[in-house]
Amino acid sequence: MNENKIIIFDTTLRDGEQTPGVNLNIEEKLEIARQLEEMGVDVIEAGFPASSDGDFEAVKAVAQAMEKCSVAGLCRSVAADIDRAWEALKYARHPRIHIFLATSDIHMQHKLKMMPEEVFEAAVASVTMAKSYCDDIEFSCEDASRSNPAFIYKIIEAVIDAGATTINVPDTVGYAVPDEFASFIRGIKENVPNINKAILSVHCHNDLGMATANTIAAIQQGVRQIETTINGLGERAGNCSMEEVIMAITTRQAHMGVSTDIDTTQIYPTSRIVSEITGVPISITKAIVGDNAFAHESGIHQHGVLSNPMTYEIMTPQSVGKTESVMVLGKLSGRHAFSDRIRAMGFEMEREEINKAFKIFKDLCDKQKRVSDEEIAQIITDHCIYAQAKAI
Numbered sequence: 001m002n003e004n005k006i007i008i009f010d011t012t013l014r015d016g017e018q019t020p021g022v023n024l025n026i027e028e029k030l031e032i033a034r035q036l037e038e039m040g041v042d043v044i045e046a047g048f049p050a051s052s053d054g055d056f057e058a059v060k061a062v063a064q065a066m067e068k069c070s071v072a073g074l075c076r077s078v079a080a081d082i083d084r085a086w087e088a089l090k091y092a093r094h095p096r097i098h099i100f101l102a103t104s105d106i107h108m109q110h111k112l113k114m115m116p117e118e119v120f121e122a123a124v125a126s127v128t129m130a131k132s133y134c135d136d137i138e139f140s141c142e143d144a145s146r147s148n149p150a151f152i153y154k155i156i157e158a159v160i161d162a163g164a165t166t167i168n169v170p171d172t173v174g175y176a177v178p179d180e181f182a183s184f185i186r187g188i189k190e191n192v193p194n195i196n197k198a199i200l201s202v203h204c205h206n207d208l209g210m211a212t213a214n215t216i217a218a219i220q221q222g223v224r225q226i227e228t229t230i231n232g233l234g235e236r237a238g239n240c241s242m243e244e245v246i247m248a249i250t251t252r253q254a255h256m257g258v259s260t261d262i263d264t265t266q267i268y269p270t271s272r273i274v275s276e277i278t279g280v281p282i283s284i285t286k287a288i289v290g291d292n293a294f295a296h297e298s299g300i301h302q303h304g305v306l307s308n309p310m311t312y313e314i315m316t317p318q319s320v321g322k323t324e325s326v327m328v329l330g331k332l333s334g335r336h337a338f339s340d341r342i343r344a345m346g347f348e349m350e351r352e353e354i355n356k357a358f359k360i361f362k363d364l365c366d367k368q369k370r371v372s373d374e375e376i377a378q379i380i381t382d383h384c385i386y387a388q389a390k391a392i
């Protein structure tokens with residue numbers, strides 16, 4: 001495999017579904033899964049089979065439907081969960097069992113009520129058991145970023161020996177900061193002797209708004225799988241947004257030196273489908289997929305983009321599957337953008353008429369922040385008697 005390829009593990013259907021208020025049925029999960037496969041995701045985490053019968057059936061259905069990508073099911077480090085996960089995953093062309101167990105003191109003590117030695121043994125036993133079902137085993141040290149590094153090194157080495165092929169170190173509570181997370185990853189690479197036998201993965205949460213930054217920092221330390229969701233869905237403040245990290249890798253290709261198999265032109269359509277199905281709206285200022293991500297209002301910016309989009313756009317809307325930049329006309333818009341818009345709307349006007357319409361438009365902008373195309377058309381029909389509507 002290309003050593004600079006980043007494996008995209010999408011957990012929209014599992015962690016994303018844990019977004020408060022989101023509940024997906026089988027058909028909805030299948031529709032999203034098909035779209036994820038279409039866009040080139042490598043691994044789809046379809047759910048947590050032991051958590052409910054509905055989730056079991058959904059994981060099974062996704063496992064049966066996927067042609068190219070691997071399908072993962074989550075399970076705790078207990079035999080019953082692993083059996084149940086395999087029951088659903090055995091239908092997949094490329095099944096992956098994903099086992100997690102917390103490794104931080106606070107989780108071991110207060111949640112698991114287990115001693116570190118017991119956690120160590122349970123981790124090894126469950127990976128060994130899962131390995132008897134399939135080859136592709138991912139092990140996650142839940143709350144890794146708050147765990148004692150020495151304990152993490154020991155447990156990772158042991159689960160790799162037991163057959164884990166991917167080791168995931170999540171920033172479960174979104175606590176890490178990029179340089180610290182980078183040295184945490186470096187520590188694992190330097191202190192786990194058999195680390196090269198597995199793919200190292202991260203799963204970052206966005207509680208401090210640093211999920212994408214932490215994921216990028218991890219990639220730069222040699223992590224080759226990243227776990228993401230569409231639109232950053234997930235528990236609390238959500239997970240690392242797939243669209244952000246993919247476009248960071250693509251736009252800063254020369255700096256990053258890594259690649260993915262994602263068809264970036266599927267990003268925008270996928271984002272909209274997921275928003276529609278989950279009912280979770282996308283903030284207008286959301287990077288990459290927000291309504292304003294390619295909108296320019298300031299007159300200086302609009303003029304620049306019309307002459308050469310690269311003046312204010314580091315990537316094109318087409319590259320993420322959005323048809324074109326939206327020029328929002330408002331009080332900061334200049335004459336250039338205004339005349340461009342009326343031409344695009346199909347009006348042919350002399351300069352004097354344009355100036356007249358522009359003045360009325362500016363007066364209207366003083367009263368309201370934005371002016372719609374309909375209102376611009378109204379200004380022209382009401383005030384510009386020589387304006388010709390082109391047949392379009």
Ligand SMILES: [Zn+2]
Pocket residue numbers: 015172203205234235239
């Ligand atoms: Zn998570």
